[in-house]
Amino acid sequence: MIQDQTGEQEPDARVDITTVVCPVTFVKTKVALEELDDGQILEVRLNDGEPIQNVPRSLKDEGHRVISVNKAEDGAYLLRVVKGGLS
Numbered sequence: 780m781i782q783d784q785t786g787e788q789e790p791d792a793r794v795d796i797t798t799v800v801c802p803v804t805f806v807k808t809k810v811a812l813e814e815l816d817d818g819q820i821l822e823v824r825l826n827d828g829e830p831i832q833n834v835p836r837s838l839k840d841e842g843h844r845v846i847s848v849n850k851a852e853d854g855a856y857l858l859r860v861v862k863g864g865l866s
Contacts, residue, residue, distance in 0.1 A: 788820055789820075790820040790821060790822035790859060791815055791819040791820050791821065792811060792814065792815055792819070792820075792821050792822070793821070793822045793823075793824070794807060794808060794811040794821065794822075794823050794824070795823075795824040796808060796823060796824065796825050796826075796830065796834075797824055797825060797826050797855055800829075801829045801830060801833055804825060804829075804830045804833070804834055805833065805834050805837045805838075808821070808823050808834055808837075808838070808860075809841070811823075812843065812860070812862050815862045816862065817862050817863035818861060818862065818863065818864070819861070819862050820846070820859055820860065820861055820862075821859070821860050821862065822857055822858070822859050823857070823858045823859075823860065824851075824855055824856070824857055825855065825856050825858060826854075826855055826856070827854065827855075827856065830856075831848070831856050831858075834858065835848065835858060835860075838860050839865065842863060842864075842865045843860050843861060843862055843863060843864055843865060844860065844861045844864025844865050845858060845859070845860050846859045846860065846861055846864070847859045
């Protein structure tokens with residue numbers, strides 16, 4: 780397991796959805812997760828408002844486990860999710 784400087788596990792993939800709006804935010808996140816194996820981590824960069832309210836909830840509804848949500852210096856959020864972490 781590779782850890783970053785904060786002690787968190789490094790993500791296996793990253794996706795930036797700050798340039799799209801709902802519902803495309805979740806669609807892009809779901810497509811990125813489909814590329815991963817169960818147990819792998821995806822880091823999602825998303826905006827405040829609807830994306831940060833809806834994407835984590837939708838991920839949980841799909842059976843994935845959100846392991847962290849942190850606000851970046853530029854105001855965006857970095858969400859880390861484990862594929863299939865709730866199943």
